[in-house]
Amino acid sequence: xxxxxxxxxxxxxxxxxxxxxxxxxxxxxxxxxxxxxxxxxxxxxxxxxxxxxxxxxxxxxxxxxxxxxxxxxxxxxxxxxxxxxxxxxxxxxxxxxxxxxxxxxxxxxxxxxxxxxxxxxxxxxxxxxxxxxxxxxxxxxxxxxxxxxxxxxxxxxxxxxxxxxxxxxxxxxxxx
Numbered sequence: 823x824x825x826x827x828x829x830x831x832x833x834x835x836x837x838x839x840x841x842x843x844x845x846x847x848x849x850x851x852x853x854x855x856x857x858x859x860x861x862x863x864x865x866x867x868x869x870x871x872x873x874x875x876x877x878x879x880x881x882x883x884x885x886x887x888x889x890x891x892x893x894x895x896x897x898x899x900x901x902x903x904x905x906x907x908x909x910x911x912x913x914x915x916x917x918x919x920x921x922x923x924x925x926x927x928x929x930x931x932x933x934x935x936x937x938x939x940x941x942x943x944x945x946x947x948x949x950x951x952x953x954x955x956x957x958x959x960x961x962x963x964x965x966x967x968x969x970x971x972x973x974x975x976x977x978x979x980x981x982x983x984x985x986x987x988x989x990x991x992x993x994x995x996x997x998x
Contacts, residue, residue, distance in 0.1 A: 926951065929993040933958075933986025938979045941993050945975050949996040953978070958988040966991075 929941045933955060953970045954963045969983035970993075978993065 925997055927995055927997050929995075931991050931993065933989035933991050935985050935987060936983045937981050938973065938977050939991065940976055941978050941995075942976050943997075944972055944978065944993075944995055945997075946972060947998050948972055949998060950978070951994040951996060952992075953980075953994075954992040955984065955986050956990040956992060958990070963992075 927943065929944070931939060931941060933939075950967060950970060950972060952965065953967045955966050956963055964984075966980065966984055966986075969980040970978050971980075972995075973979045
């Protein structure tokens with residue numbers, strides 16, 4: 823009776839059992855040191871040829887990397903410092919709530935002749951949302967936003983625009 827490793831094998835040639843079992847090919851690993859890889863080796867071109875678009879989602883990275891890999895201690899946390907991620911990398915509607923740090927500011931100033939108007943605190947780079955003229959007699963509001971621009975720190979202008987003498991200007995702007 824042919825037996826192999828304690829199991830009965832009927833009607834087989836015993837010479838087959840005496841042959842060594844096939845083994846998996848040996849896996850060779852090469853130790854790679856940090857100095858062995860050039861700083862610019864993993865450029866956009868290499869990554870685009872090796873990985874499909876969208877393959878590195880947050881879910882995939884969480885599975886691939888242990889929790890301590892991206893940390894302050896090892897320096898990888900700097901990947902997420904201000905400036906690393908720009909608005910093109912953030913999906914519309916992804917950021918909401920208390921993290922918004924650029925408040926909408928409101929200023930109420932006296933109107934005047936067309937030209938420069940002082941709005942204390944407004945800066946180049948801020949974004950005008952609205953400039954509303956409140957008529958001093960009727961109280962009606964007129965939207966003059968398209969006439970105005972921020973021309974320098976603390977100054978907006980509507981050169982060649984509407985004369986707002988005797989009226990108030992309500993200015994809403996995003997402080998950036």
